[in-house]
Amino acid sequence: MSTEILFASSNEHKVAEVRAILDPEGFIVLSLGDCGTVPPEPLEDGDTFEENARIKAIAYAIFLGMNALADDSGLAVDALGGAPGVHSARYAAIGTTREERDGANNRKLLEALKDVPSGLRGARFVCAMCLASKDGTVLAESRGVFEGRIGCAPRGSNGFGYDPLLVLPESDQTSAELSSSEKNARSHRGAAARAIATALREVRR
Numbered sequence: 001m002s003t004e005i006l007f008a009s010s011n012e013h014k015v016a017e018v019r020a021i022l023d024p025e026g027f028i029v030l031s032l033g034d035c036g037t038v039p040p041e042p043l044e045d046g047d048t049f050e051e052n053a054r055i056k057a058i059a060y061a062i063f064l065g066m067n068a069l070a071d072d073s074g075l076a077v078d079a080l081g082g083a084p085g086v087h088s089a090r091y092a093a094i095g096t097t098r099e100e101r102d103g104a105n106n107r108k109l110l111e112a113l114k115d116v117p118s119g120l121r122g123a124r125f126v127c128a129m130c131l132a133s134k135d136g137t138v139l140a141e142s143r144g145v146f147e148g149r150i151g152c153a154p155r156g157s158n159g160f161g162y163d164p165l166l167v168l169p170e171s172d173q174t175s176a177e178l179s180s181s182e183k184n185a186r187s188h189r190g191a192a193a194r195a196i197a198t199a200l201r202e203v204r205r
Contacts (some may be wrong), residue, residue: 049074053130124148129143
């Protein structure tokens with residue numbers, strides 16, 4: 001298979017994390033920013049992270065005529081029946097910038113959990129990945145999780161989204177209080193990308 005893979009994201013933090021895992025496997029990871037033509041964004045109307053990752057990977061692969069890797073990720077909170085789930089990025093439906101949306105989402109989550117005790121605030125970041133070939137065939141899929149619980153107030157500045165609220169089970173640190181290397185080593189996206197790398201090794205045999 002071709003050594004070039006499009007990672008369907010313009011978020012350079014995500015792209016760097018995936019590159020760090022797939023580059024040693026001999027693959028060249030391109031971002032949407034590396035494309036001369038920006039593909040139209042597909043409608044992510046799936047009910048699960050896996051469905052949305054598949055929608056994106058297939059759409060970008062066919063449009064650009066190359067292998068495409070896509071992810072869909074978010075936060076699942078036990079006390080909320082798995083919400084905000086696939087709606088994580090637009091949970092509060094407020095704000096025009098990422099910072100405004102993140103702040104509104106975090107405030108809405110804390111309000112929803114205000115009467116839930118610490119022992120019942122289990123949650124996890126979930127990342128589903130899908131790799132599709134240029135004709136739209138699904139080559140590999142994976143899922144990674146980052147377990148924790150929701151704290152009572154945001155802490156830390158090294159992260160975005162719900163990072164300041166997810167507290168690690170083995171410490172009192174939030175995801176946003178970890179260093180970049182610590183976060184990459186245990187993150188949901190890193191776990192999903194490593195599983196894709198394993199699948200690629202099998203394809204190349």
